[in-house]
Amino acid sequence: MNNVAAQRFKNENEKFCSDCAANINVKAEICPKCGVRQMAVSNGFVSAQNGKSKVIAAVLAFFLGGLGIHKFYLGQIGMGIVYLLFCWTFIPAIIAFIEFVILLLMSDAEFNRKYGGI
Incomplete structure (x- = not known):
């Protein structure tokens, strides 16, 4: 062989x-x-070096994205606060849905490069 x-x-x-x-x-x-x-694997989901999961970020963007929860999860506190301040306009919800699709289509390597820094 x-x-x-x-x-x-x-x-x-x-x-x-x-x-x-x-x-x-x-x-x-x-x-x-x-x-x-x-790459680290936890619970079947591929995670970045800092433990963030692309799937969890996408789920948060879909269900709680209008409040910016996915931004807080990914460590973008400033953007999360902006989402909270403007959540009453529903514009953050529309942007979060677009980010949900982008997160789903993003490769694991790209996710690690963008959000995996410790």
Whole structure:
């Protein structure tokens, strides 16, 4: 069996590297083969390095976005306050729905780049 075919199988205590697809330990934070940091997975949702989840942010934007709750969750306190101040106009609710769609369509790498900073 060649090396490429051998890498396609993994044990229960292994996972594939997100960059080079090498078999690595499931607890590994950095791939020993390529050195790329692995994204954290909690409860089945991919989270950024600071623990923020794209799915949770999108759900907050959909249900409570008119109040700016998703902005507070993502660490944008100033924008959250602006949303709260203008929530009576329903304009923040419309913008939050657009942000909900953007969050759903955003890749995990883009979410980590934009909101994953610690």
